[in-house]
Amino acid sequence: MFIPIDWQTQAKVLRDCVLMAWVVGVVNFAYLGGGLNRLLGIRPREPLGLLGILFSPFLHRNAAHLIANTLPFAILGWLVLLQGLDDFYAISVAILLVSGLGTWIFGRAAIHLGASGLIFGYLGYLIARGYLEVTLMTLGLAFLVMLLYGDQFWSIMPGADDTTMSWEGHLFGFLGGVLAASNPGFLDQIGVFLARL
Template sequence: MNLKFTPATWLFPLLFVGVLWLVFGIEEFLNTTFVAFSLNPRTFTGLAGVVCAPFLHADIEHLANNSVALLALLTALMYFYRRLALKVVVIGILLSGIITWVIGRPSYHLGASSLIYVVASFLIFKGLQVQHYRLVALSFLVIFFYGSSIWYMFPTADAGISWEGHLSGFIAGLFLTKKYADYNPIIEPQYEWQRPDYDPSTDKFMQRFDENGNFVNPPPPEPEPEASPEFQIIYDFKPKKEESN
C-alpha cells in the first residue's frame, strides 16, 4: 500500500476549515448573518443552502466543534484515499444537502456537521469493504471516536440539532462507498510519467516489495572490494663509478 504524507494531505483540510472561519469572521466583522443562504427544506430559496449551508455556523462553539472533527477526518481521507478525497467532499456536500432539502423540517439547517457524517461514514464502510488491515483499523478508529454520534442521526428533544443533516450525510457517505466500490487504494493506478511498456514485475527495485508494499526481498549484499596490494617503492641504486685520477 503506497501511502505518502504529502503537503496536500494536511493543506486541503486546513484550507477548507480556514474558509469556514473566514466566512464566520466576515459575519462578525460586518455584524450581520448569512442565515438567508442556509438550507430551508422544500423551498426554492432554500436550494442555495445545498451548497452554502456547510460553510455557515450558528456561533463560534458550533464552528470550533466542527473544525476539530473536520481536520481529523479530512486528513485521514486525504492520506488513505487521496484520489477520491475531493470527489467525496464535493459529491457528499451536494448529495447530503439534497437529501436534507427533501426530508428536513421547515427550518434553517446550517453547519458542516453533515459533511462530517459523510466522511466518517465513507471511512468506516470503505475500510470494511476493502478489508485491508490498515483501512479496517481506520474504520474502527473512526467508530471509536465518532460512534456515539450515531444517536444524533435520529429525532432528538433538542430542536437545534439537525438530525436530518446528520442522517443525510451518513446516507451520502454510504452511497459513495457503493459508487466507488471498485476503487482500491492498495492497487495504485499507473502514473502518467511511466512508460506504457513499464512492467513492475521486471523492475529489480519493485521486486523487493510484495503486493501490499511491504519490504520482503532485501537486495543481495554487495561484494567487498578486493584488497589492493600493498604499495611498494623499490629504489634501484647503481653504484657510481669512481673517476680515475
C-alpha cells in the same frame, strides 16, 4: 483513482478548508449579523434554499458551533485524504450533494447549516470502506472512527433532543458517505465533472 499525497499537501488542503470556514464565520458573525445563514442556509422545499447545498457547510450558528465542527472535520478529513486528493474532493462533493438534497427534500422547516453533514459523511465513508474493502488500513480507520466518534450516532436519529441540531443533515450526510464508499462509479462521475471545472 488513488494518487497518494504527502502529509504537507494534506495539511494545506485541510488548512485551506478550515480557514475558509473561519473567514466566512468571522465575516458572517462580526459584519453581517448572521445574515448569510438566512440567505444561504438549506431551507427545505424552498427554491432559494437549494443554494444551501453548496454554501451551508461554511455557515454556522455561532462561534461555538464552528469550533465544535472544526476538529472533527480536520481529523476525519485527514483520514479521508489518505485515500488521495482527487478522491477527497469527489467524496466530499458526493456527501454534500446527498446530505444537502436529502435535507432539502425531507428536512424540517428550519434553516439547516454547518459542516456536520460533511463530517457525518466522512464517518459513513470510513466505516463503509472498512466493511466493503477489507484491508488492514480500512479496518484500522473504521475502528479508529468508531472509537473516536461512535458516541455521536444518536444524533442521526429522527427526533434527536437538540432542536437546533439538524439530525437530517447528519443522517443524509452519513448515507452520502456510505454511497460514496459503495459506489465507485458515482465517485468517478463526480471526479470527471470536477476535472472539467
